[in-house]
Amino acid sequence: MNFHYPNGRRYIPKQSKGLPTKADKQLSYSNRGMTLEDDLNETNLFYLEQKLAVIHKKPTPVQIVQVDYPKRSAAVIREAYFKQASTTDYNGVYKGKYIDFEAKETRHKTSFPLKNFHEHQIHHMETVLLHGGICFIIIRFSATEEVYLLPANHLIAFWNRMNSGGRKSITKQEIAECSHPIKLGFRPRIDYIKVIDYLYNLTGEKGIQLQ
């Protein structure tokens, strides 16, 4: 819990003027140990509880090879391998529209490397757009804690540029131009629905026509 003086300044305990205390660390977002995935899961739970949207992360795809069935207890998977996802990680419904996105974070400071995606994920995004779905990526720069929503059509353009021999990443400048910053909050942590409302003109509408 944070205390505030009547003047609105944050209360800083005296001992923290030397080495940072545990309380100081908790004040900083980066030290909370929350990943982008954690934040999005909490955001989606908030949307669900508030009846704003139904968006879930898909389970990690696993190729199961061997399963044991011990007596009187649950089946145990004894050999399995991670499979490459053929789609994006998150999807669901908002105001009747299909929502589909991928979330990635990077430690890079000046650009976002495109190797974070696979060819078939880009292809999936193209297909979703073709069918009138809302598709985007959420990017977090972990060093600066900046979060952006980049519509899939822009990502696809950067991907095609790379495939034509261009650069293998998106510069920070390009992200600033093509994407929308998402301010970090408390509840929800990453309020991407607000950006969707703005981008696709859904404010106050229920299932408005996008095409």
Add this chain to the structure above:
Amino acid sequence: MNFHYPNGRRYIPKQSKGLPTKADKQLSYSNRGMTLEDDLNETNLFYLEQKLAVIHKKPTPVQIVQVDYPKRSAAVIREAYFKQASTTDYNGVYKGKYIDFEAKETRHKTSFPLKNFHEHQIHHMETVLLHGGICFIIIRFSATEEVYLLPANHLIAFWNRMNSGGRKSITKQEIAECSHPIKLGFRPRIDYIKVIDYLYNLTGEKGIQLQ
């Protein structure tokens, strides 16, 4: 490959008049060893290839406990458990609309037991409907190879009847009244999109307003 005489009768090889041959077995749908899941996966692949819809089965949710990282080879999951799914198995986008469904088969002949579903799946379906998504179940009676599409609002009503002390299953008669039969085909095998077009008046439209 099946041969047909000019009169349209199916060619039956002579030796098959005794014990059934392998070819005979292949003629029967039930003996193909295809599950409802196989059929739906092929159907969804067909829809994807034909650019009709983007609908995928979600991966089986697994709780991973222990992973080995052998040198020079892929990570091996050594201990994991099946988790109960919190949503339905299939979702995606068709004509801009969010599609969400669960598929179940039963060996019962006269009714469909509601124990095939979990409370939270029913709750998920209610939520999807609330947000303007298209939600239903696909039921197969394996003994008779009949396949039905039952809109989620009916399933929810039967579920509530059970929770109020009513019967724990849906009778075949009720299914005939509330659902839509899906004729089995070759490509696609279970053409449920046709039923959606009909039920939600989407024929010839792209992303038509449902609310």
